[in-house]
Amino acid sequence: MQLELSPEDAAFREEMREFFTTKVPQEIRTAVAERRELSKEQIVESQQILNAAGLAVPHWPVEHGGQDWSALRRHIWHEEMQRACVPLPLAFNASMVGPVIAQFGSDEIKERFLAKTANLDIWWSQGFSEPDAGSDLASLRTTAVRDGDEFVVNGQKTWTTLGQYGDWIFCLVRTDPDAKKQRGISFLLIDMTSPGLTVRPIELIDGGHEVNEVWFEDVRVPADNLVGELNHGWDYAKFLLGNERVGVAPVGATKRVLAQAKEYAGEQLKDPLTAARFAELENELLALELTALRVVANSADGKPHPASSVLKLKGTELQQAVSELVVDLAGPASWASGADDDSELAGWARRATPTYLNLRKASIYGGSNEIQRQIIAKTILGL
Amino acid sequence: MDFTYDDEQQALREAVRGLVGKAYSDFESRRQAVKEDPGFDEKLWARLAEMGILGLPFREEDGGSGAGPVEVAIVAEEMGRVLAPEPFLTSVVLAGGIVSAGASPEQRAEILGALSGGESVLAFAHAEPGTRWVATAEGVTATQDGDTWTLSGVKEPVPHGARADQLVVSAKLPEGGTGLFLVDPSAAGTERTGYATHDGGRAARVAFDGAAGVPLGEAGADRTPTIAAVLDIARVMACNEAIGAMEVALRATTEYLKNRKQFGVPLNTFQALNFRAADMYVSLELAKSLTTWATMVIAGGQPDEMADAARRAALGVSRAGRHLGQEAIQLHGGIGMTAEYSIGSYTSHLTALDHLLGDGNFHLSTLVAGIGEYDEVDPLD
Numbered sequence: 001m002q003l004e005l006s007p008e009d010a011a012f013r014e015e016m017r018e019f020f021t022t023k024v025p026q027e028i029r030t031a032v033a034e035r036r037e038l039s040k041e042q043i044v045e046s047q048q049i050l051n052a053a054g055l056a057v058p059h060w061p062v063e064h065g066g067q068d069w070s071a072l073r074r075h076i077w078h079e080e081m082q083r084a085c086v087p088l089p090l091a092f093n094a095s096m097v098g099p100v101i102a103q104f105g106s107d108e109i110k111e112r113f114l115a116k117t118a119n120l121d122i123w124w125s126q127g128f129s130e131p132d133a134g135s136d137l138a139s140l141r142t143t144a145v146r147d148g149d150e151f152v153v154n155g156q157k158t159w160t161t162l163g164q165y166g167d168w169i170f171c172l173v174r175t176d177p178d179a180k181k182q183r184g185i186s187f188l189l190i191d192m193t194s195p196g197l198t199v200r201p202i203e204l205i206d207g208g209h210e211v212n213e214v215w216f217e218d219v220r221v222p223a224d225n226l227v228g229e230l231n232h233g234w235d236y237a238k239f240l241l242g243n244e245r246v247g248v249a250p251v252g253a254t255k256r257v258l259a260q261a262k263e264y265a266g267e268q269l270k271d272p273l274t275a276a277r278f279a280e281l282e283n284e285l286l287a288l289e290l291t292a293l294r295v296v297a298n299s300a301d302g303k304p305h306p307a308s309s310v311l312k313l314k315g316t317e318l319q320q321a322v323s324e325l326v327v328d329l330a331g332p333a334s335w336a337s338g339a340d341d342d343s344e345l346a347g348w349a350r351r352a353t354p355t356y357l358n359l360r361k362a363s364i365y366g367g368s369n370e371i372q373r374q375i376i377a378k379t380i381l382g383l
Numbered sequence: 384m385d386f387t388y389d390d391e392q393q394a395l396r397e398a399v400r401g402l403v404g405k406a407y408s409d410f411e412s413r414r415q416a417v418k419e420d421p422g423f424d425e426k427l428w429a430r431l432a433e434m435g436i437l438g439l440p441f442r443e444e445d446g447g448s449g450a451g452p453v454e455v456a457i458v459a460e461e462m463g464r465v466l467a468p469e470p471f472l473t474s475v476v477l478a479g480g481i482v483s484a485g486a487s488p489e490q491r492a493e494i495l496g497a498l499s500g501g502e503s504v505l506a507f508a509h510a511e512p513g514t515r516w517v518a519t520a521e522g523v524t525a526t527q528d529g530d531t532w533t534l535s536g537v538k539e540p541v542p543h544g545a546r547a548d549q550l551v552v553s554a555k556l557p558e559g560g561t562g563l564f565l566v567d568p569s570a571a572g573t574e575r576t577g578y579a580t581h582d583g584g585r586a587a588r589v590a591f592d593g594a595a596g597v598p599l600g601e602a603g604a605d606r607t608p609t610i611a612a613v614l615d616i617a618r619v620m621a622c623n624e625a626i627g628a629m630e631v632a633l634r635a636t637t638e639y640l641k642n643r644k645q646f647g648v649p650l651n652t653f654q655a656l657n658f659r660a661a662d663m664y665v666s667l668e669l670a671k672s673l674t675t676w677a678t679m680v681i682a683g684g685q686p687d688e689m690a691d692a693a694r695r696a697a698l699g700v701s702r703a704g705r706h707l708g709q710e711a712i713q714l715h716g717g718i719g720m721t722a723e724y725s726i727g728s729y730t731s732h733l734t735a736l737d738h739l740l741g742d743g744n745f746h747l748s749t750l751v752a753g754i755g756e757y758d759e760v761d762p763l764d
């Protein structure tokens with residue numbers, strides 16, 4: 001056992017820190033630091049800067065722009081990005097559809113999509129969930145029926161995050177209605193400008209528009225846009241969801257918000273109860289970070305460690321707890337969420353409650369925390 | 384000892400539920416009401432006045448009906464059940480409460496008469512940037528010149544401060560202490576910027592620049608104890624409102640667990656979820672007991688006891704409100720995050736109530752500081 005980073009890894013960390021804090025525009029990083037919503041352009045710009053330096057998709061195969069890094073280095077890369085308030089590469093592209101295409105797609109599909117996906121020339125949306133298929137994703141009903149060289153897609157997806165920016169959507173569709181529910185699903189790439197496809201906004205409780213409903217009415221999709229084999233989509237989805245869980249504990253970002261919260265707190269830090277809450281949260285975050293390090297240090301074959309569910313579960317809980325603390329620090333000022341900059345109250349205080357409400361989502365999506373407990377109980381504890 | 388409502392109280396509850404509960408029986412009507420300023424239904428406000436609800440806490444000679452805290456609590460709870468956006472708590476209980484406790488008899492009759500009759504909305508401009516739920520004012524100062532007083536400084540957030548026809552303002556007195564003033568918001572030297580709060584409520588920044596203020600009650604007197612006592616009453620009524628909201632949030636959640644199917648079965652097939660709902664119920668019942676007790680202590684009218692009970696109830700309700708609110712969204716899954724569906728708004732409103740007059744930690748700090756001064760807590764003492 002050994003605690004310190006090797007000199008090489010330590011140098012790597014310095015290199016990452018240097019890059020993220022000097023090459024990504026300050027304006028974008030300030031927006032992240034202040035928890036303001038980023039524009040589509042800012043997200044694209046940031047990812048393209050990373051990609052040009054080979055830092056957008058290091059976990060992809062080397063021939064598609066990945067880096068031959070250890071799991072530890074990937075972890076360091078990920079944490080340093082968060083520390084520096086650099087927007088993470090768009091998850092739909094970098095952690096979801098990209099790795100699936102790289103692993104299971106035909107050469108032709110790889111050629112068409114991977115470079116553009118890494119560079120965010122294509123903005124991907126995730127079309128998995130449906131109104132009646134949430135945690136029970138495999139019960140999805142959107143159908144794709146083969147007609148000559150095309151699939152004809154009908155149905156409805158929902159909760160499509162940032163679908164309003166989407167150029168393409170990767171969907172799970174039912175291609176064999178007679179097979180057992182996991183068996184008849186395929187993984188299809190759909191151009192969101194296709195006729196018959198409509199996107200409708202859903203307003204969330206923080207007043208923001210980040211999710212959408214997506215309707216498909218006789219949308220014609222070239223059969224070439226199928227990833228992998230027909231009716232094997234569930235395997236690819238499981239692969240994708242496994243990846244989704246790995247990077248999902250935003251330890252670095254949560255630590256940063258907690259550190260910022262100390263500044264917000266000012267005099268309130270003298271209150272022993274408030275100070276105790278900080279200390280508790282710091283300790284829990286420390287435990288989580290160490291667990292994340294243990295996980296990366298031990299996942300040599302690149303497969304998600306079974307304990308990645310711990311990271312998702314606890315990571316989202318702590319993210320939520322810190323946002324709750326920030327609302328409490330704001331106190332009465334937290335009422336002023338609708339005020340503009342003429343307000344006498346600090347911007348962070350005005351954004352505190354919408355952020356807190358918005359983050360309730362973190363324990364719901366990407367496999368809800370109940371589903372994570374289920375995974376821990378079943379696959380780890382053998383219950 | 385009796386924790387139940389008598390027949391009259393029961394009748395009041397049904398009457399309020401009949402009016403408010405019906406007006407907002409479907410969530411969409413509430414959504415429409417909060418969409419545009421003033422953020423509530425003026426017609427419903429007038430109906431509440433007709434029913435005598437807006438004058439409930441005030442003396443009969445002031446135009447009210449002289450009811451007690453239990454009746455006021457019943458109304459607050461019913462408002463909470465449907466998240467009624469009408470400013471009963473902030474305008475009647477809080478601002479009206481300050482006038483009732485602190486104004487001269489003539490002022491009371493005039494102001495509370497208009498408030499009870501639904502002709503005038505009041506706002507208590509008290510919170511100041513940088514202060515947290517104290518009973519004093521620092522940032523708005525009062526200056527005296529003979530018989531005239533002027534105010535300067537900023538109050539924010541002021542609940543319903545933009546719609547209010549009259550402002551009750553706390554201000555630092557030249558000789559020290561906190562005074563109370565009435566300000567006509569349309570007069571020179573007052574500037575208001577209103578906005579919606581996250582839960583569909585309304586608040587404002589109110590800036591005074593030499594605005595004329597009429598002393599409420601005795602001029603130049605330190606009114607901190609009056610403010611503190613009314614804040615305590617309002618805290619307990621906020622608890623009652625929260626209890627109403629929590630009750631409905633729990634019921635909506637249990638209904639959802641029975642109806643929502645995943646994996647081919649209703650969610651209540653999963654014991655883990657049922658147990659979570661059971662824990663929500665435990666939180667709710669405990670918070671309800673504290674709240675009912677505190678309401679009765681308020682009726683007793685002893686300032687020290689009122690303050691202690693308000694703190695304890697507010698602490699319990701703060702914890703319970705977070706527990707219920709967070710779980711309600713979680714157990715609903717994605718739908719709980721949406722603005723069209725009610726449950727997230729319950730959580731949002733519980734969060735707003737929690738931060739209106741002092742959250743759990745604020746009250747806990749005070750309790751912690753006094754923990755060595757007594758050996759046990761006896762609610763019947």
Ligand SMILES: Cc1cc2nc3c(=O)[nH]c(=O)nc-3n(C[C@H](O)[C@H](O)[C@H](O)COP(=O)(O)OP(=O)(O)OC[C@H]3O[C@@H](n4cnc5c(N)ncnc54)[C@H](O)[C@@H]3O)c2cc1C
Nearest residue numbers: 126128129134135159160161361365368370713714716717
């Ligand atoms: C803000 C947001 C963004 C999202 N973005 C996307 C996106 O971009 N693309 C996409 O495809 N999807 C997206 N989702 C959808 C998300 O993945 C689903 O909301 C999630 O899978 C839960 O499904 P559900 O909402 O239908 O809840 P349900 O599955 O109905 O669950 C309701 C409750 O029951 C619990 N539950 C369900 N089954 C069980 C069980 N077997 N045992 C114990 N508890 C159980 C859940 O944990 C939850 O608490 C997003 C969701 C949100 C809220």
